[in-house]
Amino acid sequence: MADPEVAALREMLAQRPKVTDIAERRRGMDGYAQLFPTAGDIAVAKVSANGVPAEWTSAPGADTRRAVLYLHGGGYVFGSLDSHRHLASEIARDVGGRTLALHYRLAPESPFPAPVEDSVAGYRYLLAQGIQPTNIALAGDSAGGGLVVAALVAIRDSGLAQPSCGWCISPWVDMEAIGGTMTSNASRDPTVQKDAILEIARQYLGSADPRSPLAAPIYADLRGIAPLYIQVGSVETLLDDSTRLASVAGAADVPLTLEVWPEMLHVWHLFHPRLSAGRRAITAGARYMRAAMDARSA
Secondary structure: OOOHHHHHHHHHHHOOOOOOOHHHHHHHHHOHHHHOOOOOOOEEEEEEEOOEEEEEEEOOOOOOOOEEEEEOOOOOOOOOHHHHHHHHHHHHHHHOOEEEEEOOOOOOOOOOOHHHHHHHHHHHHHHHOOOOHHHEEEEEEOHHHHHHHHHHHHHHHOOOOOOOEEEEEOOOOOOOOOOOHHHHOOOOOOOOOHHHHHHHHHHHHOOOOOOOOOOOHHHOOOOOOOOEEEEEEOOOOOHHHHHHHHHHHHHOOOOEEEEEEOOOOOOHHHHOOOOHHHHHHHHHHHHHHHHHHHHHHO
16 A cells, blocks of 8 residues: 555655756755754754864753764765754664764865765764764665765774774665666656666766766675664665665675665655655664664674
């Protein structure tokens, strides 16, 4: 049976104006802060994470020894602390710790590899706060989901200890948009289409090779990175990004869990105030991260 909440969400998305100007698109995405206000019991604290603008969010009773480094989506061109605060803060609530969300540098002003560099800087900041790697998880959606994997590779290559795990929500890991579902799911996905993906990829990459391992981590050597939890919706054009990522990670002996959620749209978690499946997905991700932290800390 079709989920009526998904139908209502599709109707809402269909009414959004089509905007191509970068500044307007950024303002539109930041509007999620007004559309989905952060819960009143959430504490928010702005910080500089080794020069990267960031903010802590936490619910009452948070265990300050545990942290989730959150990397927002938006194609490396859009998105901010404002656009994803309502999601990052609920992840903090469900994991029982704190979330440090990063406002990494955006393209085209700061193209690849700036977001990767900023993510590693954010991880170093958490370590400098005395938080053990076993009590840190990385999480992100869309471009941020791909950035989770790239950051894990960069953390490994920097000689730093891996965090407990990485949670990839509808990850974007293919800069060339060559996955089969980019075409087969085009009529079903109301948010992500091939032409738009290729355009923001050009803005992010600049002069870089679209198969650069830290830009498109399906081409990276993933051996030795932390376990991955991948969630993706069945109607997404980016569905194959997740299945291909799982295949590459599995072949590299990375422990992983891949979940394909029926009917779900790209990063349905963002709509959790109106979509109960979004709340369930957040709870599932937090459960996975808590278990990974417990296992590494045992």
